[in-house]
Amino acid sequence: MTDLANSRSSLDDLTVDGERLWTTMHQLAEIGATPAGGVARVALTDADKAGRDQFVEWATELGCSIHIDRIGNLFARYEGTDPSRDPVVIGSHLDSQPTGGRYDGSYGVMVGLEIVRVLHGAGVRLAAPIEVVSWTDEEGARFPPAMLGSGVFAGEISLEAGLGSTAMDGTVLMDELVRIGYSGSEPAGSRTIGHYLEPHIEQGPILEAGGHVIGIVTGVQGIRWYDVAITGKESHAGTTPMDRRSDAMLSAARIVDGVDRIARTHGPDARATVGVLEALPGSRNTVCGSVRMTVDLRHPDPEVLAAMDAEFTAMAAALDPTPTIDNIWYSPPIVFDADIVAALRRGAHAVGHDPVDITSGAGHDACYISRVAPTGMVFIPCADGLSHNEAEAIERDHAIAGAEVTLRAVIELGA
Amino acid sequence: MTDLANSRSSLDDLTVDGERLWTTMHQLAEIGATPAGGVARVALTDADKAGRDQFVEWATELGCSIHIDRIGNLFARYEGTDPSRDPVVIGSHLDSQPTGGRYDGSYGVMVGLEIVRVLHGAGVRLAAPIEVVSWTDEEGARFPPAMLGSGVFAGEISLEAGLGSTAMDGTVLMDELVRIGYSGSEPAGSRTIGHYLEPHIEQGPILEAGGHVIGIVTGVQGIRWYDVAITGKESHAGTTPMDRRSDAMLSAARIVDGVDRIARTHGPDARATVGVLEALPGSRNTVCGSVRMTVDLRHPDPEVLAAMDAEFTAMAAALDPTPTIDNIWYSPPIVFDADIVAALRRGAHAVGHDPVDITSGAGHDACYISRVAPTGMVFIPCADGLSHNEAEAIERDHAIAGAEVTLRAVIELGA
Numbered sequence: 048m049t050d051l052a053n054s055r056s057s058l059d060d061l062t063v064d065g066e067r068l069w070t071t072m073h074q075l076a077e078i079g080a081t082p083a084g085g086v087a088r089v090a091l092t093d094a095d096k097a098g099r100d101q102f103v104e105w106a107t108e109l110g111c112s113i114h115i116d117r118i119g120n121l122f123a124r125y126e127g128t129d130p131s132r133d134p135v136v137i138g139s140h141l142d143s144q145p146t147g148g149r150y151d152g153s154y155g156v157m158v159g160l161e162i163v164r165v166l167h168g169a170g171v172r173l174a175a176p177i178e179v180v181s182w183t184d185e186e187g188a189r190f191p192p193a194m195l196g197s198g199v200f201a202g203e204i205s206l207e208a209g210l211g212s213t214a215m216d217g218t219v220l221m222d223e224l225v226r227i228g229y230s231g232s233e234p235a236g237s238r239t240i241g242h243y244l245e246p247h248i249e250q251g252p253i254l255e256a257g258g259h260v261i262g263i264v265t266g267v268q269g270i271r272w273y274d275v276a277i278t279g280k281e282s283h284a285g286t287t288p289m290d291r292r293s294d295a296m297l298s299a300a301r302i303v304d305g306v307d308r309i310a311r312t313h314g315p316d317a318r319a320t321v322g323v324l325e326a327l328p329g330s331r332n333t334v335c336g337s338v339r340m341t342v343d344l345r346h347p348d349p350e351v352l353a354a355m356d357a358e359f360t361a362m363a364a365a366l367d368p369t370p371t372i373d374n375i376w377y378s379p380p381i382v383f384d385a386d387i388v389a390a391l392r393r394g395a396h397a398v399g400h401d402p403v404d405i406t407s408g409a410g411h412d413a414c415y416i417s418r419v420a421p422t423g424m425v426f427i428p429c430a431d432g433l434s435h436n437e438a439e440a441i442e443r444d445h446a447i448a449g450a451e452v453t454l455r456a457v458i459e460l461g462a
Numbered sequence: 463m464t465d466l467a468n469s470r471s472s473l474d475d476l477t478v479d480g481e482r483l484w485t486t487m488h489q490l491a492e493i494g495a496t497p498a499g500g501v502a503r504v505a506l507t508d509a510d511k512a513g514r515d516q517f518v519e520w521a522t523e524l525g526c527s528i529h530i531d532r533i534g535n536l537f538a539r540y541e542g543t544d545p546s547r548d549p550v551v552i553g554s555h556l557d558s559q560p561t562g563g564r565y566d567g568s569y570g571v572m573v574g575l576e577i578v579r580v581l582h583g584a585g586v587r588l589a590a591p592i593e594v595v596s597w598t599d600e601e602g603a604r605f606p607p608a609m610l611g612s613g614v615f616a617g618e619i620s621l622e623a624g625l626g627s628t629a630m631d632g633t634v635l636m637d638e639l640v641r642i643g644y645s646g647s648e649p650a651g652s653r654t655i656g657h658y659l660e661p662h663i664e665q666g667p668i669l670e671a672g673g674h675v676i677g678i679v680t681g682v683q684g685i686r687w688y689d690v691a692i693t694g695k696e697s698h699a700g701t702t703p704m705d706r707r708s709d710a711m712l713s714a715a716r717i718v719d720g721v722d723r724i725a726r727t728h729g730p731d732a733r734a735t736v737g738v739l740e741a742l743p744g745s746r747n748t749v750c751g752s753v754r755m756t757v758d759l760r761h762p763d764p765e766v767l768a769a770m771d772a773e774f775t776a777m778a779a780a781l782d783p784t785p786t787i788d789n790i791w792y793s794p795p796i797v798f799d800a801d802i803v804a805a806l807r808r809g810a811h812a813v814g815h816d817p818v819d820i821t822s823g824a825g826h827d828a829c830y831i832s833r834v835a836p837t838g839m840v841f842i843p844c845a846d847g848l849s850h851n852e853a854e855a856i857e858r859d860h861a862i863a864g865a866e867v868t869l870r871a872v873i874e875l876g877a
């Protein structure tokens with residue numbers, strides 16, 4: 048080790064090896080590769096084990112120590128020079144959807160690896176240790192719920208519930224964790240995190256549409272999920288005059304249109320979606336007697352989301368037939384750490400990008416970790432906003448830019 | 463026979479025996495009676511045979527001759543005094559839905575029977591013969607399509623298609639017709655009909671709601687059926703901004719709302735119904751990618767129905783995502799015979815009722831028969847507009863009033 052650790056000017060000269068990052072990402076993508084160009088590396092399968100093993104091999108080559116907790120979260124620690132400092136943690140997840148893309152999750156872990164490679168290659172240690180993390184079972188595709196490993200780490204999901212999660216075929220998570228050799232001894236959540244940075248592909252179309260390379264994620268949308276039931280009265284489509292109908296389909300349609308309008312009046316960050324609508328009896332010449340439907344409302348500002356909730360409820364109450372509304376889930380908005388957001392912004396400007404603030408519409412491990420540590424995320428564009436799809440694609444320059452921004456923030460936070 | 467046949471004043475004194483009509487209807491309803499108070503007398507089952515046999519027995523007691531055509535339509539003929547006159551035909555159908563009511567169809571046949579009983583009991587013959595008809599398989603519940611027997615009679619359905627109609631279990635109509643002994647030798651449609659009168663329960667709520675006892679049916683709605691397909695783009699409910707969505711559910715909702723509005727702007731006789739709406743992929747947090755739905759538009763005036771069609775098509779074409787619309791069926795409006803309508807109106811006033819003009823929203827055997835003979839219908843109220851339901855109910859006084867009105871018209875037309 049040299050004394051570069053204390054030389055900011057020398058640290059400022061460090062840069063990502065773009066070719067190495069790009070190559071490494073695609074080497075990883077060969078593990079569980081699908082014929083259609085995607086990845087099938089579902090949590091705790093043999094492919095997940097192979098991905099973890101590859102990561103451990105690469106990290107070990109850099110002198111990292113490997114730490115595994117009881118839910119299988121995997122940390123590669125590159126020591127700092129100051130034993131009193133908490134680590135700067137970089138990462139995401141190595142598991143994928145059953146027909147997933149090559150970058151969802153793995154991008155964040157590979158950026159973390161690349162940053163350690165940069166430091167290691169330059170013979171540099173920061174004051175703070177650097178840890179690269181892969182959280183267990185972010186996708187929840189085999190073992191629900193999603194973000195299971197980070198949820199257990201943050202104490203939001205009990206260890207028992209996490210280990211007991213059961214796949215459709217009856218397989219239990221703990222058994223698979225033991226089977227693939229990633230059942231660690233460290234209590235989940237016992238590690239202290241100084242700062243947590245998660246680079247990720249956007250999984251949405253906003254950056255690409257705006258021509259932005261770097262999105263600084265200021266927070267995560269709050270979400271309200273509703274189950275809506277409407278009971279009208281089945282009647283003959285020919286003999287029942289319009290003013291004597293109780294048409295469940297009509298109230299349902301007005302909810303679809305109404306929540307769309309509510310979202311549009313609350314600006315670009317608001318979302319409203321009716322994804323499920325089931326109408327009975329489903330006969331062409333019978334007025335619809337009942338509808339079951341869902342409503343999904345989102346906004347990053349809790350007050351705006353509350354206003355959307357109130358407007359939806361009032362709108363629905365005025366309908367005839369009147370819906371019954373059950374707000375089955377509320378996930379409060381998350382605001383990321385201001386210091387980390389500022390560090391990422393400065394990092395972006397330092398490497399010549401004009402970043403745009405963005406709110407995450409999807410859940411990430413960073414959501415849970417934000418409850419126990421200062422947290423931030425950086426997004427890069429993905430083609431056509433497509434993710435959870437084998438056709439998921441990103442541009443090489445964007446991948447490198449996201450790593451550069453993260454490197455700058457890590458140096459600022461860890462120096 | 464007396465000379466009453468030529469005495470209008472004596473004919474004017476004839477009245478229905480209300481108690482006899484009511485009792486006879488409920489005797490018939492015991493054939494195929496269900497525990498819930500309805501009737502299961504599905505076409506060409508043993509119960510249908512038993513109903514036909516009972517009708518034949520009653521008609522034969524009145525000196526009627528029985529005539530059966532090749533599709534099983536059943537005519538009971540009470541001769542007139544003038545061999546040159548075509549018959550006044552009264553009737554409907556004796557078959558029912560699988561869980562049908564006691565009056566749908568059978569009311570019209572029993573009114574016809576009661577009128578012959580009145581004439582026979584008074585020792586009277588009109589100039590014209592009277593025929594009471596039960597058309598085969600009006601419901602189409604077992605052997606599609608509906609109104610099969612009258613459709614074959616009118617030449618709108620070929621005899622081959624009618625006889626070849628096949629039930630879900632593979633049974634063929636002709637085999638069942640032979641089995642129950644109602645495969646006649648008379649060519650279907652070979653009988654001449656001078657006037658056709660069909661008394662029926664309304665099967666809708668209009669008469670009851672308006673406090674009317676007698677509805678004079680001036681015609682039958684025209685119907686347009688559409689299949690609508692909408693293709694949007696599946697996307698993430700959290701990450702996809704409102705202005706970057708292609709939401710099939712939203713276009714579907716606007717069609718539901720739009721056709722409802724179109725019907726309401728075209729007055730009390732217009733109908734618009736979306737009975738089927740199937741949305742995919744049916745995921746709570748995914749913007750809807752595709753919808754299949756139906757639209758049913760109805761109006762008794764062909765020009766108004768054409769205007770509704772044009773407004774619907776234009777409205778849909780302006781939506782984004784834009785639906786594909788397939789107008790799969792058009793049943794033109796039917797206008798009933800003006801002389802019969804007038805005779806029924808006079809009949810209603812003669813027996814002390816203030817009749818209301820009404821359009822039929824449902825199909826009836828009278829629709830097909832109107833293409834080959836002067837045709838009219840009289841409606842009586844049914845409780846809550848309910849039909850095709852074991853709970854179908856009518857009031858005794860209304861049943862008698864409908865028979866009185868029909869009797870008056872029959873005397874006017876047949877004297």
